[in-house]
Amino acid sequence: MSQDPSHGPATHVRKLTARRRREIVAVLLFGGGPIFESSIPLSVFGVDRQDAGVPRYRLLVCAGEDGPLRTTGGLELSAPYGIDAISRAGTVVVPAWRSITQPPPAAALDALRRAHQEGARVMGLCTGAFVLAAAGLLDGRPATTHWMYAPTLAKRYPAVHVDPRELFVDDGDILTSAGTAAGIDLCLHVVRSDHGAEAAGALARRLVVPPRRGNAADVGQLHRLDRSLPEEIGTDPLAEVVAWALEHLHEQFDVEALAARAYMSRRTFDRRFRALTGSAPLQWLITQRVLQAQRLLENSEYSVDEVAARCGFRSPVALRGHFRRQLGASPATYRAAYRARRPAAHDGPGPDGHGTEGGPPAGSFRLPPSRPESGPEGGFPDGALVAAGAGGGPGGHGGAGGGPGGAVSHGRARSEAYAARVPGQRGHVTS
Numbered sequence: 001m002s003q004d005p006s007h008g009p010a011t012h013v014r015k016l017t018a019r020r021r022r023e024i025v026a027v028l029l030f031g032g033g034p035i036f037e038s039s040i041p042l043s044v045f046g047v048d049r050q051d052a053g054v055p056r057y058r059l060l061v062c063a064g065e066d067g068p069l070r071t072t073g074g075l076e077l078s079a080p081y082g083i084d085a086i087s088r089a090g091t092v093v094v095p096a097w098r099s100i101t102q103p104p105p106a107a108a109l110d111a112l113r114r115a116h117q118e119g120a121r122v123m124g125l126c127t128g129a130f131v132l133a134a135a136g137l138l139d140g141r142p143a144t145t146h147w148m149y150a151p152t153l154a155k156r157y158p159a160v161h162v163d164p165r166e167l168f169v170d171d172g173d174i175l176t177s178a179g180t181a182a183g184i185d186l187c188l189h190v191v192r193s194d195h196g197a198e199a200a201g202a203l204a205r206r207l208v209v210p211p212r213r214g215n216a217a218d219v220g221q222l223h224r225l226d227r228s229l230p231e232e233i234g235t236d237p238l239a240e241v242v243a244w245a246l247e248h249l250h251e252q253f254d255v256e257a258l259a260a261r262a263y264m265s266r267r268t269f270d271r272r273f274r275a276l277t278g279s280a281p282l283q284w285l286i287t288q289r290v291l292q293a294q295r296l297l298e299n300s301e302y303s304v305d306e307v308a309a310r311c312g313f314r315s316p317v318a319l320r321g322h323f324r325r326q327l328g329a330s331p332a333t334y335r336a337a338y339r340a341r342r343p344a345a346h347d348g349p350g351p352d353g354h355g356t357e358g359g360p361p362a363g364s365f366r367l368p369p370s371r372p373e374s375g376p377e378g379g380f381p382d383g384a385l386v387a388a389g390a391g392g393g394p395g396g397h398g399g400a401g402g403g404p405g406g407a408v409s410h411g412r413a414r415s416e417a418y419a420a421r422v423p424g425q426r427g428h429v430t431s
Contacts, residue, residue: 016119026089032098094128125183146179
């Protein structure tokens with residue numbers, strides 16, 4: 001794989017067999033998939049923009065199962081090629097998968113394994129990572145997917161090192177991206193790797209998107225967490241307990257209290273909660289408290305000590321430790337960086353922490369102009385539901401250490417080691 005000069009060498013690259021050509025891109029579509037994600041590789045690789053200085057790819061749109069293929073919204077697609085056409089492609093893209101609970105068709109998985117064995121690079125956009133994981137292509141690899149489904153991916157495929165903080169992960173011949181707009185970032189990254197920054201920049205201008213989004217290591221590029229949970233929780237009996245916890249984060253309670261509200265033993269509650277969300281309840285609670293602190297730091301004049309008390313932390317020290325582990329900066333540094341980036345976002349909130357007219361309300365998710373909104377509905381950041389690396393005592397107070405459900409935490413360490421080995425190959429989540 002040709003590399004951008006600013007990047008190190010790819011870690012995993014197989015020699016492409018003679019019948020496959022790198023400029024031939026096969027996009028594998030399935031019924032029930034979202035139309036937006038499916039259209040991303042078609043727009044990037046399927047339109048002739050040689051007049052703008054963008055080298056041409058040859059696109060093969062392949063049906064991953066018998067058609068016609070119905071997308072979200074009931075549109076019917078008729079792919080001009082079947083799975084067999086993948087045998088000619090040097091790049092294979094799975095833009096989405098219809099359900100994270102359903103196994104992909106065996107024939108499609110076989111075709112992906114064969115393509116990889118023959119040297120093709122394989123890309124999974126958003127939930128397409130679940131298809132790559134089902135084929136065994138992500139085992140032992142760093143990968144990402146939409147933040148809302150990252151805990152499920154980590155739980156279902158524990159051999160995959162899932163890092164939900166990343167916009168995309170390039171592990172040489174296997175590439176994955178987070179939700180929706182991050183698929184554009186990954187496709188532009190591939191063009192940049194193949195043909196250089198100038199070609200990728202020309203394509204980005206045609207698509208009216210940033211050619212390359214920022215690095216989360218820069219404190220000025222602020223991380224975002226989100227309080228949302230997987231859609232499935234709405235129908236689960238634990239939903240009422242979760243809703244209560246979110247409304248009472250200002251109180252000091254621990255996981256034992258949540259288990260009692262659910263009329264379960266601690267062990268049963270932990271097991272049920274982890275099965276539902278992919279995260280341990282303690283880690284989830286810590287994340288929600290940090291999120292609440294993040295919102296108050298953005299939209300109130302409370303001191304850090306007052307923010308700690310209003311988010312259920314027993315001390316400012318506990319808040320600072322968890323905040324730094326999850327967001328990479330101290331509360332004071334985060335507030336200063338946020339206001340430097342968003343001076344108009346702090347328009348005199350009242351004492352309850354809510355913004356006044358002209359500023360965003362508490363909990364709003366206004367993203368900077370350089371960061372297109374992303375997520376399955378276009379309105380959520382590609383941040384982590386479960387931020388790795390925080391630990392603590394009951395209720396998320398004090399202590400050091402572990403991560404959310406093992407695989408996600410391990411994915412962070414594995415992915416960071418990968419970033420050190422191959423600079424610039426990961427697209428960090430920023431806002």
